[in-house]
Amino acid sequence: MLSLGVDLGGTTARVAVVERSTGRIVASEKQTWTDRSVEAVVSGTAALLNRLAAAHPEATGSVGVGFAGMLRGPVVANAPNLGWREVDFGTPLSAAVGRPVRLVNDLSAAAWGEYAAGAAKGTSDALTVFVGTGVGSAIIAGGSLLSGVSQVSGEFGHVKLMVDGGRLCGCGQQGCLEAYMGGMKLGEWMKEEGLSGTAADLEPLAAAGDATARRLYDFAVGHLALAIANQVTVLNPGVLVLGGGVLSRCPGMVQRIRETVARRSTVASAAAVKIVMASLGDDSGLVGAALLS
Ligand SMILES: [Zn+2]
Incomplete structure (x- = not known):
């Protein structure tokens, strides 16, 4: 059985036909665009999907779309990458491809890909933490993706590190983990403290003995690690x-x-958890979106 999945970024859509039993990508296509209007993204994505669907008529059923943003059913509540707020993307895309569309958060899609076909295969309960531009996570509990009543559970980047105050986060609140960690905010913090380079450069700088780098690294990584350890305790x-x-x-x-x-x-949670690196690379969100469709 085959399914269709989409991984939608700010400037690129990847579309794939995925084998449901294995998570294997049977065929895929990619398109980049500069016009980020809803109409352009709908028609560009629909064209890719319709082409792949025509070449693989066995891929029946709905389409899963992994999306970097906050979602509410077919509506994109907020997608900073695309500059969209309160945009109904699912309904016009569904009309354009003639099949149901399910929007899922990109991290949830990536987590599901790793759970179904990657590094977390074989367990019923998985916690996924990605640190890239920001800090994201997704929780699979008892074989189901936890979504929460507002579809925003797992917003791990916005757990607070202090009771009051703290650095300003992109979400508008203060003291979030993501205000200190992740490529964007850690990079900004490094710059303010007179350090050059990106977030990934902080580790070698700290290891080389730079005192400022050490202080930032110990704070950012120490709190990330502690927050993860607490999540492992809870989940x-x-x-x-x-x-x-x-x-x-x-x-x-x-x-x-x-x-x-x-x-x-x-002790019991630490003993039970296996800590692994994601194994599907850039494909995890694409595979997960197709398998969640
Ligand atoms: Zn925040």
Whole structure:
């Protein structure tokens, strides 16, 4: 059985036909655009989908679309990458492809891809944490993706690190984990403190003995690791999947997370969790979106 999935970014759509039983990508296409209007993105995505669907008539049923943003049913409540707010994307796309469309958060899609066909395969409970531009997570509990009543559970980047105040986060609140961690905000913080380079450069700078780099690194990575250890305590996952552009390039961060989970999560949860790196790379969201359709 085959399914159709879409991974929609700010400037690119990837569309694939995926084998449901294995998560294997049978065929895929990619398109880049500059016009970010809803009409242009709907028609561009629909054209890719219709072409792939015509070539693979066995791919019946609905389409899963992984989307970087906050969603409410077919409506994109907020997608900073595309500059969309309160946009009904699902309904016109569904009309254009003649089949139901399910929008899912991109991190949820990536987590589901890893759960169904990647690094977390075989468990019933998985926690996924990605540190790239920001900090995101998704929770699979008892074999189901946790969505919450407003479809925003797993917003791990916005757990608070202090009771009051703290650095301003992109969400408008203060003191969020993501205000200190992730390519965008950690990069800004480094610049303010006179450090050059990107978030992934902080680890080698700290290791080389730069005192400012050490202070920022210990704060940012220490709090990330502690927040993850607390999530492991609460959720008791079988697998913790780590990924994203920053974590995949910073082995010291991964090591700190391992040590902190071992030392600070409850004994039973620490003993049960297997900590692994995401294994599907850029395909996790595409595969997950198709399998969630
Ligand atoms: Zn925030």
